[in-house]
Amino acid sequence: MEISLLERIFLESIQRLRDERSDRSLYHVFQGKKSATSLQDAHFYDLESTFGTVLVSKQRFESVLTELAQKKWIERQETLRLTSEGARLVRQTDEVIIDQLGGELRGYTEMMWKRLSLLVQTVICLEAKQPFIPVQQETIVREWVKSVLPTISNRAVWLAQMYQEWVLLLERLSERDATLISHRLSGVQTGWSYPQLARMMKVDVETVQFEFIIAWRRCINDLSNTPLIQQIGADLHTPKMTQSAQTTWELLQQGLTVEDVAVRRRLKNSTMEDHLVEIAMYASTFPLDHFVVAAQQEEIRHIAQQLKTFALKRIKSAMQSDVSYFQIRLVLARSKWEGS
Amino acid sequence: MEALLHRHFGYEAFRPGQREIIESILNGTDTLAILPTGGGKSVCYQFPSYVKGEGLTLILSPLLSLIEDQVMQIKRRGERSVAKLTSVETREEKEQILSVLEHLRYLYLSPEQLALPQIRARLKQVNIALFVVDEAHCISQWGHEFRPEYARLGQLRRELGFPQCLALTATATQAVERDIRTQLQMREPQVIRRSVNRPEIQYIVDRVGREEKDAALERWMTRIVRPCVIYTTTRKEAERIAGIIEGATYYHAGLTMEDRQLVQQQFLHDEMDCLVCTSAFGMGVDKGNVRTVIHHTMPATLEAYMQEIGRAGRDGKEATAILLYAPQDEQLQSFLIETQYAPVLWIDQLQQGMRRGESYAKIETRLHFNPEDPAYRLLKSQLENGWSKERIIQWQVERKQLKGREVSQMMDYIHRNECRRTMLLHHFDEPAVVQPRCCDICGTIEWQDPVKSKMLQTVNWKKRLEQVFFSSPDSV
Structure with a gap:
């Protein structure tokens, strides 16, 4: 039977919960709730990587669990557990999806994208004298870009190096991952929305969102050869503790x-x-x-x-x-x- | 004045009506301006500040998206002393903004924010040069978009010491105009009304069978000129239709913030030329070259229809508005009207709870009310104002009748065998206009050759990266 990326994320997570935690516990870990219990759950049950990265609505969370139960892949009681069929599905591939979500970095991955995508767009458009709608709207990201802009003395040189670094990063990825990321990025041409990316990849919107998160996490896994990009996240260390x-x-x-x-x-x-x-x-x-x-x-x-x-x-x-x-x-x- | 206009806004000349409104404000007169969509409303209230030099321009606006859009556009033209107070800002951010009010040129806020005592108290201490009420028709119970929060604006204005008032709207019948004047307590206002006629737009209504609608849409798509906007009533429909039209992309409020910016930018930048959207799109989006607006489903009112087709032909060049209709389309609108008002059961439940001394918050949790549901919020504000059950029910009945009448006006427009332009103008108490290239009833429809549609192209990542970093806009 066909299994979606999100379903796989759920099944792998539920397996790690060892039939010991409830749906609420899982929901809070997915949302990244900074409470002693949720932090402890994420830590004990090896779900750090999902912490705050499976951001689905409460409604959607419920509906996924209901669907999984209907397909007889999980059982829902006080605690969540996999059925033997569910366990078989998880074993089917060697690759573990949830360990690639990047939750253990506590928002670093996401913030890197926000900063980098806005900075790249801003510098390219300023250099091309092209008006643009900032791709990121959050004040904190925009303020950061504003503070960095004056430190770029020669935009053309900066752009040339930035471009080289992007090539280095994307070269290491699979064709699919590199295609996703390069099409999401905005500059002279505008990045694509998730629904547009989903259409290109012939998957649903939810799947492409998680594919993107995972691809991006892989992309910035090792930044030692790309100093300009590395510098962008240098000050980002979010403590894991409350x-x-x-x-x-x-x-x-x-x-x-x-x-x-x-x-x-x-x-x-x-x-x-x-x-x-x-x-x-x-x-x-x-x-x-x-x-x-x-x-x-x-x-x-x-x-x-x-x-x-x-x-x-x-x-x-x-x-x-x-x-x-x-x-x-x-x-x-x-x-x-x-x-x- | 032209020099100021050019320096701050980058325009060479005022658009029709703008100068008149600005002069009225500079004379110190309360002003009610009725300008059709695309008439350049924002310049009217943003400009006087540069002449007067001091004082805060306060802008009341009903929608968060509208406020965000305006603030963004002001910043984009290089003006930095602008801020907004909405439900989005944190308490710290609000305090920070309130502490620098004296240095601000423009402050945008929602009526709910203005009603907060601490914000009002602070505003009383500063010099308010102009009190702007955008989308002023929301104040009128006769209007199609009545908002209870707007009803208090007159009183709030009085508390601020009656600063000079400018009320702006795109559409107002005589009844709505009277309502705006009294509610805002405007003193001998100058009323400036521009015709709602849009000579560059030709009007078509296409009545088709229920099963033929998509086919009809696809047929029109081969004829019309892009860029084009297709309006639907629901998000689901927008998604479905974007799936069947080549090169189309959907836009609605369910997209992530980042996705919304991306799609808007693609459309503004002519990288993609067919946008399928709900009414969430368009507020404040200033794209001049939209050639066609198609309604896959009719809107609830002629006012809304005028507003949405007003996005076509803002550059003054030829444009087309097409409305598709299939039998029973109106039933969706009637259904939506019902959901806008709380059922009687809720009134009983809330009143019972309050008699037992429960707080609203407690009742909401107990009965699983969604505090964000507009129907619930409306009911709550009526109860807070001491309305009895009978009064609320009576009011709801009247509102539903009004809305029902508005739907039948829309139906009338669709079914009557009369010049579309004339019908629209008559609706707004304006005389008919005869012109070539008018509407399907007049039989004067003219077509231009469709331009080749622009579609997003998938390329390999290396090529894509080059395009993002280096390709000049011309080679797109």
Whole structure:
């Protein structure tokens, strides 16, 4: 049976959820909701790459799940799970789609496109003395372009180099990916809308949107040979943590104790725990031993592996020793770093 | 004045009616200007500021897309002291704009924003040179596009100390004109009315069977001159029809922001010459060389029809307007009229909730009302103004009757065996005009040779990249 790109994204994601999370959890990860739970879901279940990149409406999200259930590829109960047929479909190809969406870069991919497409259009049209409608309307992008323009002293030289860099990037891609991206770009000629690209590629509009996202992610994967383009995103590092956890992390790095921070920031115990889990997920170093003794860490990891689960309740009830949910979360959060 | 016009707007001369309106404003008179679409309304209210030199020009506009478009166009001509206050701006952005009001030349805002106390309070502190109400017919209950938010504008203007007022609209019958004058509390206004006649447009109505419509459209497409715009009533139809017309692209409010800019730019830039769209397209889009406007389905009113065909022939050269009609087309319009008003059940549910002391927000969640639904918003504002159930129902009945009459006027235009131009002019209380190249009833339709259509071409990525970076506009 024919399977669409979006359906594939759903199936692959649902498989990773291991029959342990609900449709709401998945929706929030797709939307990139910056809450402790969603961040933890994305991290534990290896869905970082989908975080905030599968931006479909709530309605569309529902309808995809309904269709998948009707085709008997998934089952919907408290949690989402693949049927054996669904699992077979996922296994069909070696290529994993969801890992190419770029969500782990937290908006970098998208912002790179916005900046680059507007800057290229602006410089080309200014040089050609051709009036244009800015392809990006967001103030933040337009302000950025405005701030960069004066630094380009010789537009013709800049354009020649920019053109060379685009050739370098597109050469590495498949014909299809390069065609998509080059036709979306605006300059002397205007880029194409998604419906127009879809018609050219003979797919539906939704599919072409995701194809474009993936193609663009591939395109800017390695910018080391294209310094001009690399420079455009040089200042873009969006922290993975929530703003609040980030603040806590900074204070801890300055040498404050957990208790100090909690008092100073008036954080509830549960909030403090959320912050620490976030830090454990994303920080390169974390004093795990300070919170969980080594033997218990080992036991938690062992059980999680044996039961193939991230469900805290199941792990806790299988434990010999007494640990808190917080401790389990910390160990699981850290296992991505220490396990590998 | 011509020198100023050239310096700021790049035009050599005023268009008919513009000078009269501008002089009326410079004389300090409240002014009501009725200018047909394409008559250059924006110059009328943007120009006086350069003569007067000081004071803020406040522009009230009903649609977000319209405001965004205007602001963009002003910036494009090199004027930077312009800002907008709409539902899109964040609180910080609004505060920032409010803090620099004294340095602004133009401020665009929606009536809802003007009604906010903090914005009004701030506006009271600055010198408002001109209070512009765009699409002023929205203020009239007789008008086809009545907007309840507009009804408060008169009172808001009074609170701002009666700044000089300029009301602009493309279409207004005598009844609507009277309504605008009283509601905005204009004092001995000068009314400047330009004929709605568009001599460069010839009119055709094609009545076909229900199953033959697409075939009829395709037949017309071989005859007409592009660039052309095809209007449909729904997004789905726009998508479907773009699929059957060669070289056509669709445009509607469901596209991403980026896609909308791309399609507009392609069309303006003559890279693509057939646009299939809903009424979302066209507001403020200034493309001079549209040669043909085709309506695949009739609009709800003659006013809307005039506005939409007004996008043709803005450069003053020959253009054609074609309206396709199939039996029962009017039923879609009647259906759409029904959906514009809240059902009686909602009134009961809301009133019950309020008697129990629930907030609107709470009732909305409980009953799954969509707070953005215009029918719901309208009902809410009526209840907030203390209207009784009976009054609301009575009002709805009257509105529906009015809208029904408007649909039958449209039907009349389609079915009557009378010069189309004359019918349109009579509708706006204007005398008939006799001219060559008039309409299908007069039998004076003239065709020009169709030009070869311009289509987007897929090329390999290397070629495409060269085109984007280097090809000169002429070689497109």
